[in-house]
Amino acid sequence: MIDYRSWRHTFKLDPDKTIGDDELEALCESGTDAIIVGGTYGVTYDNTLELMSRIRRYAVPAVLEISSLDAVVPGFDSYFIPLVINAGDADWLFAPHVSGLKAFGQYIHWDEIIAEGYLVANPDSGVARLTKARPIEGAAEAKAYAQTAAKICRLPIVYLEYSGAYGDPAVVRACKSGAGEAHLFYGGGIRTAEQAAEMAALADTIVVGNVIYEDLQAALSTVRAVKR
């Protein structure tokens, strides 16, 4: 069982994107607390398996954030199951979980499963279009969403996802307040050490994603910013 509550920094790798061996080594050996594997489009069993096996050369914990039932690859330390609390389409609320459990429930090791209350905060993102995400209007509403995830549903993780955009610190602070005992992940638009430090001061764990594929040195600088 992974100890995600101690994590301060993670990298998120997308199986649908290309990363070289040297770059992958630099990320896995950077001092980050974990690698999260996940993406919205183009995630397949084969590309997830390939990325997992490459990450497994290193000691860093590796988690799969499940976005497709076709791409659930064994061998990760743990599996994050997103539940998009602000999805506007019921097909993206409980329906995938029910289908998945109906098909694979008997094979599940429940101690490897951690559900996340996912808040899709960037209306222009692919995941927002896919799930018809409802806009999160301001800090008070963000807090109510976080409370719904953490206190109505008793989800252990609230994940605020700005998907490529850098978030509003007031919204992150409100989510932290609403999340109570749940653990708050923040992801989206972190491209510099300063941004990493700012969001790490508000959330429990930050997730650094896209910048990995655009500026590896900037990505690596976010580890030092959080860990120092």
Add this chain to the structure above:
Amino acid sequence: MIDYRSWRHTFKLDPDKTIGDDELEALCESGTDAIIVGGTYGVTYDNTLELMSRIRRYAVPAVLEISSLDAVVPGFDSYFIPLVINAGDADWLFAPHVSGLKAFGQYIHWDEIIAEGYLVANPDSGVARLTKARPIEGAAEAKAYAQTAAKICRLPIVYLEYSGAYGDPAVVRACKSGAGEAHLFYGGGIRTAEQAAEMAALADTIVVGNVIYEDLQAALSTVRAVKR
């Protein structure tokens, strides 16, 4: 804090229906473990307050199952908040909880709040039409729904609601299996002592509703059937 886990039998009273003082006394003094106040249509602040104050003459625990933000009356022992896991309309999934928390979150005593994973099993019921409930197709799917409520979300209660129809014992058994550590309520169509005994053997707590208004003696017989 109420101890719903010890309950075996409850009556559900609808604020929109009429019940005489003698009948109410018979129900409250019957030996049932609790009175649940709730309904789908016509529930108002005034009729909820009136019913609550009449129940409060007796020592039996009283719980409000919240179906409308306009009818949240203080003074109950606890508040059950349904989350309709098989709702087909996203407006009936998290949206009401987010609205309610945004408006009233600061007044909430979280230790009085218990969220229920609600499974609407009778497609012909008012609540099914209101929430555009998706049909629960058989026992395997019912188990997956119960697991989604109890293990993906960590809801403490799974509530299988057949709303006027008597349920399929195989579906109740599957929900109990899927609910794991969560507490299973069964409600719907219990009109005789035999039916009460059958469902009480499968679920943790049974809820007896409509028959109260049609055949009080039959309703009272369900308490003895469960308690003996």
